Amino acid sequence: MRSVLICHASDAFDRQGLAAWLASFTDVAGIVVLDETRAQRVARVRRELKRVGPLRMVDVLAMRVWQKLTQSSRDRHWTRHALARMHRRYGGVPHVPEIVASDVNDPAVVAFVRALRPDFVLARCKQLIRKKLLSVPGTGIFVLHPGICPEYRNAHGCFWALAQRDLAHVGMTLLKIDAGVDTGPVYGHYRYAFDERHESHVVIQYRVVLENLDAVARRLGEVVRGEAQPIDVHGRMSGAWGQPWLSRYLRWQRTVHGATP
Known part of the structure; x- marks a missing residue:
């Protein structure tokens, strides 16, 4: 399988760790x-x-x-250890062609991906991808969405499931992008035994990816080979959630710890 990774320059977990993971089971054509x-x-x-x-x-x-004041240092510490774990298992970052752009829909990006002829693209970005790029990969563009879809769409699904005390929906969704916002076909829901007393919601949303990489790799292979069918989510509640609120965070922490942290 040929793959392309889209990621943010500032996100080492994706740019280094997920790039190495992709290279362990696909031919990474570019980033x-x-x-x-x-x-x-x-x-x-x-x-x-x-x-x-x-x-x-x-x-x-x-x-x-x-x-920034209370969590970012611990989150960075966790990321360093996660990257070391990923590199031990999957190796280093593949030496492949890269293009740097500010806009994922830049015509130069579309041309770059088209020239690489990937079977699929893994998108780890905050920007909405338009149809011109969506149509390029043979199988499609996929995301590892932080939240269980369709109940928790947008970029902070883990936070909102925790804040809502909807713990069964703290997880990740393997989703094929369509023209909507996290509304495409769902090919997998993934979870792990998170510890909300000691792990921040940022760590939880990254760790649910880390703990399920083998299962996601198998599933992506099945999708590319045409062996997988989307999960039926018809009739389930659908919700689009925005940025985290401090007021909801403190309420969640009072519930977990019995007092404001």
Whole structure:
């Protein structure tokens, strides 16, 4: 199988660890590295502001500050150990062609992926992928979505399942992208025995990927060979969730620990 990885320049777990994992069972033809501009990051904040309003946006920004002050150091420590574990098992980052762009839908990115003729693309990015790129890979573009779909769509499904105390839906979804937002065919739901008392939601959403890499590799092979059918999610509740809120985080932690952390 020929594969292409799309990832953010700042995410070592994906750019180094998942690249090595992909190379262990596919021919990695190339990597698309997204290095977003400040304008793109500001635009994302503005979209969230429009979606939730100014008061709730304060809650969102407060959560980011809280994470930076109380969790980011431990999360980076976990990531370093996770990468070491992945490199021991899967080897180093493959030496393959790369393209660096700010926009995943840049015509240069589309041309780069088309020239590589991948069977599938694994997209680990926050940007929505448009139809011109969606149509390029033979089997499709897949995501390892942090959350169980369709109940927890968007990028913070693990956080919201934890905050909602919906622990059965803390996990990851192997999903083939379509034109919607996390609405494509679902090919797998994955979980692990997380420890919400000692693991941050960021670690949980990465670790559920780490603990299920072998199963995901087998499933992707089945999909590419035409041996897999999507999971029937007809009739299930569907929800699109936004950025984490500090107020909901503190409520979740009071439930888990019995007091504000």
